Amino acid sequence: MKYKLIKPINKDYTALEQVLTNRGIALEEIPHYCNTTDEDINSPLLFGEEVMKNAATALVGCIGANQNAAIIVDADCDGFTSSALLINYLYNIWPTWVDNHLTWYLHDGKQHGLSDYCDLLEQSHYNLVIIPDAGSNDYTYHERLSAIGTKIIILDHHEADEISPYAIVINNQLSDYPNKQLSGVGVTWQFCRYIDSLLGKNYADQYLDLVALGLTADMQSMLSLETKHLINKGFEPDNIHNPFIYNMWQKNKFKLGEHITSWGAAFYIAPFVNAIVRSGTQEEKEIIFKSMLQKEAFKMILSNKRGHKLGEQEQLVEQAMRVCTNVKNRQTKAQDAGMEFLENKIEEEHLLNNKVLLFLLEPGQVDKNIAGLIANKFMAKYQRPCCILTRVDDVEISYQGSARGCDKVGVTEFKDICAGTGLPTFTAGHQGAFGLGLRADDISNFLQATNKALKNMSEEALYYVDYIYDGTNVNAENILDIADMDAYWGKDIDESLVAIKNLKVTKDMVTLMSPDKTPTLKITLPNRIAIIKFGSSQEEYDKIATDGYVTLDIVGKCNRNEWNGWVTPQILIEDYEIIDSCKYYF
Numbered sequence: 001m002k003y004k005l006i007k008p009i010n011k012d013y014t015a016l017e018q019v020l021t022n023r024g025i026a027l028e029e030i031p032h033y034c035n036t037t038d039e040d041i042n043s044p045l046l047f048g049e050e051v052m053k054n055a056a057t058a059l060v061g062c063i064g065a066n067q068n069a070a071i072i073v074d075a076d077c078d079g080f081t082s083s084a085l086l087i088n089y090l091y092n093i094w095p096t097w098v099d100n101h102l103t104w105y106l107h108d109g110k111q112h113g114l115s116d117y118c119d120l121l122e123q124s125h126y127n128l129v130i131i132p133d134a135g136s137n138d139y140t141y142h143e144r145l146s147a148i149g150t151k152i153i154i155l156d157h158h159e160a161d162e163i164s165p166y167a168i169v170i171n172n173q174l175s176d177y178p179n180k181q182l183s184g185v186g187v188t189w190q191f192c193r194y195i196d197s198l199l200g201k202n203y204a205d206q207y208l209d210l211v212a213l214g215l216t217a218d219m220q221s222m223l224s225l226e227t228k229h230l231i232n233k234g235f236e237p238d239n240i241h242n243p244f245i246y247n248m249w250q251k252n253k254f255k256l257g258e259h260i261t262s263w264g265a266a267f268y269i270a271p272f273v274n275a276i277v278r279s280g281t282q283e284e285k286e287i288i289f290k291s292m293l294q295k296e297a298f299k300m301i302l303s304n305k306r307g308h309k310l311g312e313q314e315q316l317v318e319q320a321m322r323v324c325t326n327v328k329n330r331q332t333k334a335q336d337a338g339m340e341f342l343e344n345k346i347e348e349e350h351l352l353n354n355k356v357l358l359f360l361l362e363p364g365q366v367d368k369n370i371a372g373l374i375a376n377k378f379m380a381k382y383q384r385p386c387c388i389l390t391r392v393d394d395v396e397i398s399y400q401g402s403a404r405g406c407d408k409v410g411v412t413e414f415k416d417i418c419a420g421t422g423l424p425t426f427t428a429g430h431q432g433a434f435g436l437g438l439r440a441d442d443i444s445n446f447l448q449a450t451n452k453a454l455k456n457m458s459e460e461a462l463y464y465v466d467y468i469y470d471g472t473n474v475n476a477e478n479i480l481d482i483a484d485m486d487a488y489w490g491k492d493i494d495e496s497l498v499a500i501k502n503l504k505v506t507k508d509m510v511t512l513m514s515p516d517k518t519p520t521l522k523i524t525l526p527n528r529i530a531i532i533k534f535g536s537s538q539e540e541y542d543k544i545a546t547d548g549y550v551t552l553d554i555v556g557k558c559n560r561n562e563w564n565g566w567v568t569p570q571i572l573i574e575d576y577e578i579i580d581s582c583k584y585y586f
Contacts, residue, residue, distance in 0.1 A: 015481035067127035077217030082132035084292035133184025142166035185214030208234035217270035222490035243297035291320035372402035471503030
């Protein structure tokens, strides 16, 4: 186990100042960062006044003429929240048109953009097609739809080579909009704000909770003042209006608390939406998406809960909560089965001999919709980049699938590394999480090239910590101060880790709680700081609780525990190492 201070500890800094400067925020900017306001929100005109006007004219013109429009709902949480925001906003102003002239389509897998719907859209002759959170680089499909008179509005944040001449493209990556850390839902919200400005209304802010969830789920950087402010404002309790988000909050309130944070939503709301996209049926996807729509969420539908009476009804959003849990459980079972299958391949095919953990699969061996999820698990477990590719028969045999980088061993730009070999047929997505294609004949050369590019990659995880405490002097106040920073954690404001070095542990300090259920190891220091390891075992307890002592190095997260009015600092163990032991203690 390796750990390293991010920066030398400044004794004049508070814990907040130390942690935030470690994340790259200048000391003089911290007061502003901690107290963002609406002044940090950019004007929608920064996307370009002409393109905003053209998009609004196309939309309002379609509505005014009672023409038909379609929305393609992108296949992830950002896509769901983007399309739900737009539909809710339009229904607020033009409910009759939405009910009679607006259609939405959900992908049946993890597709993005127009590829699977262009034929249907051509046959249906929609006057307008809107694609939130996708579509910027669908140039061929734009041209096809434009040729039959269909106007296209793109509300996107993904990189593309150029602005399509056949679509109205609102994209912060393809414009002078200063915040490149705004996802599809943020771009969609800004478009609605622009329409508000034309109508003299202020409806868009009613949907800031959807903005906060989409930005969080798409891992947009919390270093951006605008992004941070939108997430914090959207998750304020008084701003939780969306039926899906509100009910997920209430269902998971024990974990999310009285105030949703970006970190909390990333663990206890967004994964359920992504599970639906990856593992849900079309009917289940429809239920979840409709539960995000004000006009659909509270409709009464036939109940499907266990033991329901014949003809019993329930609100759609109530059923959606149950569907979320069921699909997430189903995905977990598929994930566990896929990981077990791949673990065997690692051993049989000696896959750890290369810097990149590369799986080459036959169709059906692992559900392609959860390949990225499994790649994340293996990346974290084996501390190296991971690619899970499945054979496809194209012009020539090739493999396609999901690739993940590994920040903990310094591989932060894995997409560029792969593309730099010159071998992939495509790399599409973000630096650390993207789609990858390889020809079968290029596999060996790809592994050689990435082995060379990653020759200096660390062989084990390196934990970057904010503080290193000596085992004889662990600062309880410091730990509580860091534990109170929950609202700050998010993309690029990583949750704080601290290290304890040379902690001498004797048997009387160690307890194994709930040994017959889910064992939890607890080490209590003389100053009442509790060091906790969940998912422990009797064997682990016996190894640490010896008749003499063991000396540990520990890396963990700071936590506040409150019980019966008592507040105690805790460190939740992330990793540890026994560096010394003795059978006797004098």
